[in-house]
Structure formats: C-alpha cells, structure tokens
Amino acid sequence: MTSRRLVLTRSAALIGAASTGLLLPARAQGAKIRVGLMLPYTGTFAQLGVAIENGFRMAIDEQGGKLGGREIEYFKVDDESEPAKGIENATKLVQRDKVDVLVGTVHSGVQMGIHKVARDSGVLNLIPNAGVHIATRGQCAPNVFRTSFSNSQPTRALGAAMVAKGHKRAVWITWKYAAGDEAFEGFKESYTAAGGTIVKELGLPFPNVEFQALLTEVAALKPDAVACFFAGGAGAKFMKDYAAAGLKGKIPLYGSGFLTEGVLDAAGPAADGVMTTLHYGDGIETPRNKAFRLAYAKTFKMQPDVYAVQGYDSGLLMVQGANAVKGDLSNKAALYKAMESATIDSPRGKWTMSKSHNPVQDIYLRVVENKENKVIGVAAKALADSGAGCKMG
Secondary structure: OHHHHHHHHHHHHHHHHHHHHOOOOOOOOOOOEEEEEOOOOOOOOOOHHHHHHHHHHHHHOOOOOOOOOEEEEEEEOOOOHHHHHHHHHHHHHHHHHOOOOEEEOOOOHHHHHHHHHHHHHOOOEEEEOOOOHHOOOHOOOOEEEOOOOOOOOOHHOOOHHHHHOOOOOOEEEEEHHHHHHHHHHHHHHHHOOOOOEEEEEEEHHHHOOOOOHHHHHHHHHHHOEEEEOOOOOHHHEEEEEEHHHOOOOOEEEEEEHHHHOOOOOHHHHHHOOOOOOOOOOOOOOOHHHHHHHHHHHHHOOOOOOHHHHHHHHHHHHHHHHHHOOOOOOHHHHEEEEEEOOOOOEEOOOOEEEOOOEEEEEEEEEEEEEOOOEEEEEEEEEOOOOOOOOOOOO
16 A cells, blocks of 8 residues: 555656646645655666665655645656766756755765755755765755765774774775775774774776776785775675685675675675674664564565665654654754754664764674674764864854
C-alpha cells in the first residue's frame, strides 16, 4: 500500500509542478510545503540518490505524510553528480519551483553549487550526504544543516583501529577530488597520531575506475595494509579488482565505510573481510535499528544502507523543526533553533547537531561477512567535526 501511495504522491507532485502557474500567488499557511529533492538519479551514485529519497519520504510518511500538519509537494531534479550544473539545478528548484526546503546532495562538488544558492537565497538546505568540509566549517550558514558526516569524520576513526591491529605501514588510495582529499585528512591525522606511517598516497581522477596500475604499485610496495575512499559502483569494482590482483588475503583492505555501503551484492565474495569505519552498520543491535530495517524492507522491497538512514534522519530533523513551529517555516529563528537543539533518535544511534550544524555521532568499526556490514565495535564515541572557521550569523 505504501509503495502505491508513493507512486501517487510522485504523480501528484508532477501534476502540481505542471499546474503551479495556475495557482494563486499568495502562499498561505495552509498551502503545501514545497520540498525540493536534488539528488543523483543517474550515474555511479544513482542508487545512493534513490536510497536517500526513500529514507526521507519514509520519515515523512511516518508523520502521515505531513510536516507540522501541512501537506507536502515534492519537486525532483537529477543532479547527475555534475558539479558544472550544480548552481543551475539548485536555482531551478529555488526560483522556478519556489521550494521551502532543498534536500541535497551526494557529490561534494555538486553540493558547493547548492551551498552557494542556499547562502544567497536563504532557502533551508538539508545535506543528506555530501561531506565537503567548508559547508560546516568556513562557509557554515544558519540555514544549512548536514545530517550525514564531514568527509574526514569516518576516516578520523580509522587510523587508531588499524594500528591497534598491528598495521604500522599503509598505502592510501582515493579519487583525487574534494571528498577524497578530505577523507585523507581524517585518516592521516588519526593514523600518524597512533604511530602509523603512510608509505604512499595513490590517486586517480573522479570518476575513473581503472585501478590496475595502482594495484600493481601496491603489490610492489608491500605495505601492512591499504586504506581507501571510494563509493558507489566504483567501490564494488575496486574490491573486485583488489581480489583479482591477488592482494586479498595478503594485504588487508580498510576503508571509509562508503566503500562497502549498498554494493555488497555487486562486490560479492571480494568484499568479505574488508574492514571499514562509519556512523552506521547494518547489524546495530538496537530495537530502533531493527524496527527501521524491517519497515524499510517492507516498504521498498530492499535492505536499507547508510544513505537510506541519512535520508531518513534528514526527514526526522525536518519533522522536529516543522513541528516546533507548527508548520510555519517562515518563522526561521524558531525553526533553526529547534533543528540546532534537536536530538535525533536515529537507527544509527542518537546524535546531536554541532554548533556548525554537523552531526556529533558514534563511528563504528565494521567487517564484511556474508554480504553484511557487521558491527564489531565502536571506533570513536560522539565524534565531532572541528567546525574550524565557522562563524554563524
């Protein structure tokens, strides 16, 4: 029934978008809240965009499909993970569709386009994934809230965990773009502080997936372990190529948890034994997580991952804010205050919002076993991003 309702909701959103020109210009309190979803629906991050939307809609549907008692109208844009179109696409949602809140996005480069539009227009922006540092550091803004992570948060918990397992010499591999560079910041800081040595940094341009030359170099370097940052379909290919190159079982593979999120079916046995750190894990043994996973699986006929949780938590944060102002999103001071002081009762565990609007959260150590990211411990408790350079106002 729920999936049919989602189809109807989507149809209604399309009809609504087509007929907006016929509506009265006044946006009364009784009018629908306009939610813009700017996410990747094509390309290497497509499945991430779908999971985020599913999670967000699920949180809203648990409230009867309303925010602060008001009906919702959705507007969707495929951002194609294309930074060059970021400003243009975000502007469409803000100026053409006049959204009250913009939910997006996955790719850090695209997020910078959204960020500019959000800062210039004052529209509320919920970031359900992109961890680009500047959004909650030097360019933090009262109307921008992240419900996911900063790019260096998961890897900041990785270094000590690797050294604790006796891996003193590591090679780091990533895409050379903002997210990869910032993930490296967290790894370098934690790994060297724990006494580890980074033998070499290897990289390739985003979204290139020709890993063979890099893996040949890893084999020659013979490090104690490899740490990496990849996501989406490329993560699955990297793990398969790593195994095919004969490195699996010889040189342990670690990563920011995005390496193994949502791609374990695609990666197959190549992922077994890969260890990662992330703010979520399938097997978190809490009633909250179990209930969420069951409800998500029933609704969408698939298993949730961290992206679904982040989308869901974006919805939970929006619900808390909207309920606090009884649906009057124009009461921005009260809306932002409610969102800043919120405690989110998430499937990942309860988390709070930092002063720079980034989650303060536990980071888990996980290992892949039989197509599941099994939680084997907490790598870091209540880890906050530095928020360096953030001045609200």
